[in-house]
Amino acid sequence: xxxxxxxxxxxxxxxxxxxxxxxxxxxxxxxxxxxxxxxxxxxxxxxxxxxxxxxxxxxxxxxxxxxxxxxxxxxxxxxxxxxxxxxxxxxxxxxxxxxxxxxxxxxxxxxxxxxxxxxxxxxxxxxxxxxxxxxxxxxxxxxxxxxxxxxxxxxxxxxxxxxxxxxxxxxxxxxxxxxxxxxxxxxxxxxxxxxxxxxxxxxxxxxxxx
Numbered sequence: 001x002x003x004x005x006x007x008x009x010x011x012x013x014x015x016x017x018x019x020x021x022x023x024x025x026x027x028x029x030x031x032x033x034x035x036x037x038x039x040x041x042x043x044x045x046x047x048x049x050x051x052x053x054x055x056x057x058x059x060x061x062x063x064x065x066x067x068x069x070x071x072x073x074x075x076x077x078x079x080x081x082x083x084x085x086x087x088x089x090x091x092x093x094x095x096x097x098x099x100x101x102x103x104x105x106x107x108x109x110x111x112x113x114x115x116x117x118x119x120x121x122x123x124x125x126x127x128x129x130x131x132x133x134x135x136x137x138x139x140x141x142x143x144x145x146x147x148x149x150x151x152x153x154x155x156x157x158x159x160x161x162x163x164x165x166x167x168x169x170x171x172x173x174x175x176x177x178x179x180x181x182x183x184x185x186x187x188x189x190x191x192x193x194x195x196x197x198x199x200x201x202x203x204x205x206x207x208x209x210x
Contacts, residue, residue, distance in 0.1 A: 026050050036060055041067055061084065117144055144169070153201065
């Protein structure tokens with residue numbers, strides 16, 4: 001009845017697709033700081049009880065579209081410090097209890113779909129900083145109404161479209177990081193619905209009055 005598996009800080013390059021098949025009660029798996037370059041779509045097929053997956057500091061360039069299929073109990077997902085440039089829009093469609101997602105320090109260029117986080121209604125913390133993001137769909141966070149901490153800093157965002165609804169549903173947002181992008185101006189009206197916002201970081205720009 002294995003529940004906790006720690007294999008972090010090794011030199012693992014691959015994981016057999018059936019590796020976790022007998023581990024029906026697995027709740028926590030840590031494969032961070034290895035040399036993983038790809039993962040099998042069926043890797044977590046038998047692990048519906050899993051709550052925490054750590055895959056930080058590997059060399060992943062993509063994720064199978066159904067890698068997290070049926071993981072309705074997943075709460076914490078760490079994918080930071082890889083080489084991901086895109087993520088399938090349905091990748092998290094079964095992850096209805098996700099509370100924390102770390103995607104920082106990758107190579108993501110855009111969040112083009114409103115579906116990517118659509119199922120993540122319990123998401124509290126989302127890190128997308130230190131990527132190459134230029135565009136974000138204005139409905140990207142529409143379902144994330146419990147979101148409290150959002151990192152979008154250290155990207156290549158130049159502007160938010162006029163009357164953008166990107167933060168219209170972020171009524172519980174407490175901390176928003178937008179520093180170190182490419183903004184010349186920001187219309188502060190896009191934050192009007194962020195009634196609980198306590199800190200907004202826009203430093204390291206050449207902002208004009210807006």
